[in-house]
Amino acid sequence: MYRSITAVLHTGHGDIHLDLRPEEAPYTADNFVGLATGSRPWTDPLTGAAGTGGFYDGTVFHRRVPGFAIQGGDRLGTGHGSAGYRIPDEVLPDRGFEHPFQLAMANLGRDSTGSQFFITLAPAPHLNGHYTIFGEVADAPSRSVVGDIASSRTAVRLDRVTISAD
Known part of the structure; x- marks a missing residue:
């Protein structure tokens, strides 16, 4: 398990520095690191072939809602793509969206997280749980x-x- 992880999203608008919480969501943090570095196997949703390299490289923030959130992590750029697998949720009852700028995994319902992530811009307690x-x-x-x-x-x-991890 990682003791600490930082990530930098290098975008067309500048860099976004992130502090990940492997102690709270170890499987999710490891999944993000694996996709970012290319060390976790993934399937290209465009071709169905095994992916190579960093999954997130060259993707876009396909969902942008001022005052609410941005979302990325879909190689299709539509919000319908994934890395070809799902992981279980790691939702903590005492960790919520009461503060802005939280990094979370998008999903299609319980235990359907894969590659898509979002960052909030404002408190969003309706997302809790x-x-x-x-x-x-x-x-x-x-x-x-x-x-x-x-x-x-x-x-x-x-x-x-x-990614920088130890």
Whole structure:
């Protein structure tokens, strides 16, 4: 298990620094790291073939809702793609969306998380109990980038993800 994990989402609007919480959501954090680094096997939703490299490289933030959230992690860019598998939820009853800039996995219902993730821009307690929170945006400049992405009229590219873990 990791003691600490940081990630940097390198985007067309700047970098987003994230602090992941492997102690609260170990399987989810490990899944994100594996997809970001290419160390976890995944299936390309476009071709059905085994994927190579970082899953998130070259994807876009396909959902952008100013004042609410941005969402990415879909190689199709539509919100309907995945890495070809699902993982179980790690929802903690005392961890919620009372604060903005929470990093969580998107899902289609219970235990259907895969590759898509979102970052909130405002408190969203109506999401409590439904999504695995596994990190948060680390600093003010990164929060500004998240806001810029949410306000973008077009999809914003996620060029690559850099992971630092110990």
